[in-house]
Each structure stands twice: as structure tokens, then as C-alpha cells.
């Protein structure tokens with residue numbers, strides 16, 4: 181599968197109204213169960229150096245970072261100001277639609293780790309966003325992209341809705357390949373309770 185060859189229709193959504201409308205109402209809920217959240221937290225524990233300046237992209241009121249690690253800086257970017265303001269882990273936050281503007285409002289090499297949790301399926305130009313994430317990370321920094329098998333169906337891109345969990349892993353890996361400058365691209369099934377509860381999949385990589 182070559183993402184560059186995917187037609188534009190692959191990134192269309194059932195709801196093409198501005199994302200700011202859909203995310204106007206704060207959703208102070210969790211989108212995966214506690215065991216799946218613990219799997220995300222464990223990945224961050226393994227991948228993010230304790231000294232990392234962390235970018236939580238497509239953030240809300242929870243970042244799932246390990247509570248015992250006081251990262252020096254955690255910046256959130258998401259769609260809803262009330263969710264972001266309620267997030268106790270964020271030292272700074274910004275509201276921006278990455279589907280309206282994929283340029284991140286940060287200087288080069290401003291961060292040492294990035295997490296994107298249960299959100300990659302909402303990006304209409306994920307390759308441009310991941311290229312931007314590469315720009316704002318220092319060389320060698322980890323990215324951890326996690327997802328489960330649920331989504332807001334009207335806002336997920338068409339290609340996501342047509343693929344299996346295993347092909348979601350391959351799709352996200354291809355996004356990183358197409359973005360360039362990503363090494364050690366690794367596909368993981370970290371589902372905590374196989375066959376029970378929410379599954380949890382991850383693609384990890386390092387900024388070249």
C-alpha cells in the first residue's frame with residue numbers, strides 16, 4: 181500500500197463540516213478502557229526519557245503519561261480549550277485544527293518525545309502532520325502513535341473505516357515512511373486482555 185497513491189477520497193469524512201464545530205463541546209471522558217490506557221502509559225514509560233520535553237498531539241483533558249515521571253515540559257495541542265485547560269499534565273496548550281493548518285506552532289527541535297493517542301484516524305493529511313512532528317523533535321526522539329478499534333465514525337477518514345486493526349498498523353507505518361526522516365518504525369499489539377476489553381495497537385518510531 182502506497183499512501184501517496186491513495187486517492188483524495190481516502191481522506192474524506194462523512195462529516196466534512198469544520199472540526200471546530202464537532203469539538204466545540206468538551207468531552208471530559210476517556211475513549212478507551214483503563215487497561216488500554218495503562219498500556220499507553222507503559223509505552224510512554226518505556227519510550228520517553230524522563231528528561232523529555234513532551235508534545236501531546238491531539239490532546240484533551242488526559243495525557244496518559246506515567247504519574248511518577250515529572251517531565252520538565254508537556255505541551256498539548258487539541259481542539260477544545262476546556263478539555264486542555266482541565267489537563268493537569270500540560271504546562272502549555274494550544275488549540276489548533278491540524279486539518280485546517282498542519283504547520284505546528286513550535287520552533288524546530290522544541291521537543292524530545294511525541295504521543296498521539298487514539299486520534300490519528302481523524303487526520304486528513306497525516307503525512308504532512310508527521311513531517312511537522314519530525315521538524316519539532318530533536319534527532320533520535322521517539323513518537324508513540326496508539327489506537328484501538330473505536331472512533332468517532334463521522335470524523336474518521338474513509339480509509340481508516342475500511343481497514344482491519346492489522347492494516348491500521350500498516351497504514352500508520354506507511355504514513356511515517358511517506359513523511360520521511362523516521363527510523364525504527366515498529367508495529368505493536370499491546371492489547372492488555374486479548375479478546376476482552378479494548379485492544380491497543382501502537383506504531384513507534386524515532387526521529388532520524
Ligand SMILES: C[S@@+](CC[C@H](N)C(=O)[O-])C[C@H]1O[C@@H](n2cnc3c(N)ncnc32)[C@H](O)[C@@H]1O
Nearest residue numbers: 199211238239240258259277278279297299302
Ligand atoms: C478521541 S479524542 C482523544 C483525546 C486524547 N488524545 C486521549 O487519549 O484521550 C480525539 C482528539 O483528537 C483531537 N482532534 C481531532 N481532530 C483534530 C484536528 N483536526 N486537529 C487537532 N486535534 C484534533 C481532539 O481535540 C480530541 O482531543
